[in-house]
Amino acid sequence: MPTTPQGSVPPTDVSIDVHGLTKTYGSGRGARTVRALDGLDLTAAHGSVLGLLGPNGAGKSTTVKILATLSRPDAGTARVAGHDVVADPGAVRRAIGYVAQRPVTDPMATGRENLVLAGRLQGLRAREARSRADELLERFGVAHAADRLVKTWSGGMARKLDVAVGLVHRPQVLFLDEPTTGLDPEARAAMWAEIERMALGDGMTILLTTHYLDEADRLADQVVIVDAGRVVTAGTPDALKDELxxxxxxxxxxxxxxxxxxxxxxxxxxxxxxxxxxxxxxxxxxxxxxxxxxxxxxxxxxxxxxxxxxxxxxPTLDDVYLRHTGRSLEAANRAAGTATGTAGDRAGAEATEVAA
Ligand SMILES: Nc1ncnc2c1ncn2[C@@H]1O[C@H](COP(=O)(O)OP(=O)(O)O)[C@@H](O)[C@H]1O
Ligand SMILES: [Mg+2]
The missing domain is CATH 3.30.70.2470 (Protein-tyrosine phosphatase receptor IA-2 ectodomain)
Structure with a gap:
């Protein structure tokens, strides 16, 4: 039986399995090239929450886009829910929910309309899509605003709707790309509670990216710290802190x-x-x-x-980060142009490349 990068998870229980993922942007003539991923390995056990923690520009969104079949790796392999993301993207797409770093819902439609549309796009019948929309509106505590245009919703409510859209078809694996960036503390706490509920209640595997240390510490069973497209260190939050x-x-x-x-x-x-x-x-x-x-x-x-x-x-995860990279996560985010713990980067440039 092959051993996994984190050593502890037998392959049969693995929902996300990534080896040597490499991705360079701008390899065309004259363009500045950026090595976004440089041999990334990660493994998520079935039903666990994997936290991908790193500063802006570390390669988190690139990883998630490759796993969600929206971008192709240059090298390396990635399997999600047992399917290879390059060889069998259709099977991967059916198994996953993807909540992008930027909002995907239509601000000029109501919350209910957004959810019904998402359900229809996922192949639900009209009635099924309506009842799933009701269920999700209720579950995320936004039913009272269901028939208002999303542009009138608060940031926290709109972000919950993004997550609800990702859940319409009851995926086995959910990708959450910076689900709380830009939210105020109260909305972040509410989102954390939702994520905990999904992880515990639904047995879903969740890959969550974040540049908030407290978020990874609180939500993730396993944390993979990434910097410049590489894994810096990985383990449970407690094990990482105990190393110090x-x-x-x-x-x-x-x-x-x-x-x-x-x-x-x-x-x-x-x-x-x-x-x-x-x-x-x-x-x-x-x-x-x-x-x-x-x-x-x-x-x-x-x-x-x-x-x-x-x-x-x-010891905190910040100390772990500092120990392995020689700088604090806050300093790394500052260097990348964003302060830890502040809003604003949610709307930051994030091109999505859709693989053919
Ligand atoms: N479509 C793209 N074209 C060129 N460079 C990109 C593109 N997407 C991301 N990058 C670059 O790749 C690196 C990793 O980006 P990203 O995966 O978005 O990081 P993170 O999500 O951790 O902030 C950054 O240097 C970023 O500027
Ligand atoms: Mg990102």
């Missing part, structure tokens, strides 16, 4: 230069490891944070570096 020993140490200095100057000072403090500067914040790890922190603050003071704030934290 000790406490996270954060010290905010006066400015970026002070943080850079503080790095060698901190690195000499006994028990302090993995020291990096991120803007004016110094980050490190310490086996025993409560004893290392006072020593560190004394050393910084002796070096003439003014400290504005300091703190200790238990």
């Amino acid at each position: 020993r000790g406490d996270g140490v954060t010290v905010e200095l006066d400015d970026d230069a002070a943080a850079s100057a503080a790095v060698p000072v901190a690195a000499r403090v006994p028990g302090v490891v993995d020291v990096t500067a991120d803007g004016r914040t110094l980050r490190a790890r310490a086996d025993a944070g409560a004893t290392a922190l006072p020593t560190l603050l004394t050393a910084l003071d002796a070096a003439g570096l003014g400290v504005r704030a300091a703190g200790l934290s238990r």
Whole structure:
């Protein structure tokens, strides 16, 4: 029996199985080429939630589009619900629901009309499509707005409708591409509850992409951290955090230069490891944070570096990300032009290439 990249899931229970996926955009004459995927591997067990976590530009949407048969890989293999995405795209499409990063519903139609149309497109009879629409409107808590144009709905309600559209034909595997990006905290919490309910109640396999660490931590059974088209690390959120020993140490200095100057000072403090500067914040790890922190603050003071704030934290997925990539996810998103935790990138440029 072949072993899977994550080692633990026997192939028969696997809903999504990806090996060596590679994709380069702009390989035509004169175009700047971008290697969006660079040998990506991932596996999702049947009925699990796989979180694909990474900054903007990491290759998350490219992965999802290939798995949803909307784009072709240059190399590598991908099977979804037992079907090869290149050899048997029709079978894959019947098995999946796909919720794109950008909204797909018609703002000038009502919620009910959108759902009935989606049902008809999926081959449901008119009556069946109407009753499935009713069921989904009820289930996502938007029945009260069913007959209003979607353009009058809140962002959170419209996003729920996107997900409902993806569920019309009761797929075995659901792809959710950044389901909560751009939503306010309340709407995000509501969407999280829906996703948890789908995962637990319906036995669906869900692949969720996100650049929110808390979202991956909360929803995913397995997290695959991606950066620049490659898997950085993978595992359960707890296992990933357990790999990190000790406490996270954060010290905010006066400015970026002070943080850079503080790095060698901190690195000499006994028990302090993995020291990096991120803007004016110094980050490190310490086996025993409560004893290392006072020593560190004394050393910084002796070096003439003014400290504005300091703190200790238990490991988070952000620490895991930092450990494996050398930068915080927030810094990576900033570098890609989007701050973590803020709205706005949902409408960002995202070309969809439809494979012939
Ligand atoms: N259709 C396209 N044409 C050219 N470059 C693209 C296209 N789609 C994505 N890219 C590039 O591929 C990389 C990965 O993009 P994407 O998969 O959308 O990342 P993510 O969803 O993680 O933000 C980025 O550098 C992006 O600019
Ligand atoms: Mg994307």
